Amino acid sequence: MKNQINNSTVTSSDVLRPTNVEVNLDSLKDNFAAIKKFVGVTKVMPILKANAYGHGLVEISKFFEKHNAEYIGVAFLEEAILLRHEGIKTPILVLGGIFGNQIPHFLKYDLTITASSIDKLIQINEAAEKLNTIAKVHLKIDTGLERIGVHYYNAHKFLEVAIKYKNIFIEGIYSHFANSDSGNLTYSKLQLERFYDVLYFFEKHSLPNPVRHISNSGAILQIPEANMDMVRPGILLFGVYPSAKIVKSVTVKPALTWKSRVVYFKVIKPGHPVGYGSTWETDHNIRAVTVPVGYGDGYFRSMSGKANVIIREKKYPVIGTISMDQIVVNIDNDSAYNDDEVILVGGNDKNNLTCEELASWAGTIPYEILTNINTRVPRVYYES
Ligand SMILES: *Cc1c(COP(=O)(O)O)cnc(C)c1O
Numbered sequence: 001m002k003n004q005i006n007n008s009t010v011t012s013s014d015v016l017r018p019t020n021v022e023v024n025l026d027s028l029k030d031n032f033a034a035i036k037k038f039v040g041v042t043k044v045m046p047i048l049k050a051n052a053y054g055h056g057l058v059e060i061s062k063f064f065e066k067h068n069a070e071y072i073g074v075a076f077l078e079e080a081i082l083l084r085h086e087g088i089k090t091p092i093l094v095l096g097g098i099f100g101n102q103i104p105h106f107l108k109y110d111l112t113i114t115a116s117s118i119d120k121l122i123q124i125n126e127a128a129e130k131l132n133t134i135a136k137v138h139l140k141i142d143t144g145l146e147r148i149g150v151h152y153y154n155a156h157k158f159l160e161v162a163i164k165y166k167n168i169f170i171e172g173i174y175s176h177f178a179n180s181d182s183g184n185l186t187y188s189k190l191q192l193e194r195f196y197d198v199l200y201f202f203e204k205h206s207l208p209n210p211v212r213h214i215s216n217s218g219a220i221l222q223i224p225e226a227n228m229d230m231v232r233p234g235i236l237l238f239g240v241y242p243s244a245k246i247v248k249s250v251t252v253k254p255a256l257t258w259k260s261r262v263v264y265f266k267v268i269k270p271g272h273p274v275g276y277g278s279t280w281e282t283d284h285n286i287r288a289v290t291v292p293v294g295y296g297d298g299y300f301r302s303m304s305g306k307a308n309v310i311i312r313e314k315k316y317p318v319i320g321t322i323s324m325d326q327i328v329v330n331i332d333n334d335s336a337y338n339d340d341e342v343i344l345v346g347g348n349d350k351n352n353l354t355c356e357e358l359a360s361w362a363g364t365i366p367y368e369i370l371t372n373i374n375t376r377v378p379r380v381y382y383e384s
Contacts, residue, residue: 017292018339019260021373022346023055025063025383027255031239032067035231038250039220042227045093045213047234049075050371054298055238055256056379058086063381065090073232077102077111084109093138093172097148103127107135112171116140116148118161121168128167137162138172138211141198143191145178152194159201172211172230173199180226181218181242188219192226218242221249240355240366254354257346258373261339262311264290274328275320279304287331288319291342296324298372299344306361310343311336313351345369 036044046069052060061072061083073093074080080092093112100123106113107128115121115137128135139162142149150158152175162170175195180188195214202209212228217236219226235242239254268274268288273281291309295301299322307318309329319330329342345353355369362369 016378017260017263019293019297020258020378020380021054021056022257022259023059023379023381024255024257025381027239027253028055028060028063028237029067029383031237031252031255032064032069034250034252035220035233035236039224039227039231043070043211043230045069045071045073045230045232046237047073047095047216047232049073049079049095049234051375053235053238053240053367054370054373056381057082059379059381061088061090062086071230077105080111081105081109084111091136098124100127103135104131107131107133110136112136112138114138114140114148115162115168117150118158121158121162121165125165125167134167134169136169136171138174139170141173141175141195143175143194143198143214144187145176145191147176149175152198155198156201159198163205163207170210172213174213174232177214177216177219177223177226179218180216180223181221181246183245185222188223188226192223216242218246222247235367235370238370240370242367243365244356254346256355256370258344258377259346260291260293260342260344262289262336262342263292263338265336265338266290273320275304276323277321280320282330287333287336289329289331289336289340289342291327291329292325293327293344294323294325297374297377298369299327300358300362300364300369300372302363303358303361307358308353310347310351310353311340313348315351315353 046064048057048061051057065088071091073095075096077094080094095114097116103124104127113124113135124135140149141152141155143152177188177191199212211230213230215226215231217233220231220233236252239252266288268282268286270283293299301322304321308315316329316331318327320328345355347353355366358369359366
């Protein structure tokens with residue numbers, strides 16, 4: 001039985017076009033269990049930024065809270081506040097850089113702050129002192145990504161200063177890999193070594209270790225010696241591997257299916273080009289169907305001329321330029337009818353489309369396919 005929850009404001013199936021994303025919570029549960037089993041005693045912090053990789057931030061966060069995730073990671077303060085408003089009690093780490101005026105909000109909502117410089121520490125301590133509270137902080141060390149964080153070669157000073165603030169609790173310390181999903185792990189191992197050198201500070205000063213973490217999905221799969229106290233999987237939880245060449249040491253399956261339905265049927269004759277720019281023309285009479293999805297939903301326009309969809313268990317090419325809200329599919333001599341299901345991502349064991357395939361058609365990575373499925377596409381959740 002499908003137990004469906006629809007998070008759209010308009011839920012009547014008479015009103016909505018039939019394009020939606022289905023999330024299989026059983027797959028998500030299995031993926032989470034597989035990752036937890038693989039990392040053993042190490043804690044797992046699901047990373048749910050960018051609308052939980054397109055799967056729906058609120059529902060997916062509730063799911064992980066229900067399944068006892070020890071921490072949740074998001075990119076921005078506004079995502080974390082939304083989760084608190086939705087009743088999420090699980091500790092939340094905001095991974096992104098902070099602005100000084102945001103700090104009181106972190107404190108008000110009991111959110112964990114990423115402290116990425118001495119200057120930020122000063123601001124955090126001042127704000128916490130003013131509110132007569134203790135700020136929960138994870139220190140960010142840059143070991144080779146050059147994004148945010150204190151350079152590993154300046155970290156000693158950073159840590160010396162950090163441990164002195166009265167209104168800051170250093171709960172954690174972390175870094176981030178630049179290419180842990182690569183076939184060549186030389187740079188990742190160098191980053192890991194740099195991070196370990198920084199972490200030696202705590203042992204040297206006989207201080208308890210904060211929660212140490214560095215591994216994203218790629219590292220979980222390929223660098224088990226980097227697990228430490230906690231790992232931060234994102235894409236792998238959703239059943240997608242971060243790159244094609246990666247060692248698939250944990251078996252996961254995609255949780256997401258993207259579907260629509262046939263809204264129109266017609267015959268197209270030679271001499272009658274299809275779509276904007278009239279880029280595609282047939283040389284014989286074909287049957288074609290129109291499907292109400294387009295680049296306005298995140299079905300990338302750059303997939304024009306390459307994309308396929310599944311109708312009645314068979315793959316068919318999308319023809320002409322992908323529009324904002326519609327695509328045209330060539331079914332040639334086959335049959336399809338109004339209301340027939342159209343699979344854009346997903347399928348069964350025999351016949352399916354992966355977001356890796358869509359990524360290759362669009363010239364991008366699976367992350368971008370998932371995170372670009374527009375919020376105007378309703379997410380539907382089901383579990384057995
Ligand atoms: C996005 C992100 C992750 C998760 O990355 P995946 O490759 O999806 O596992 C982990 N840590 C940080 C800091 C991130 O920004």
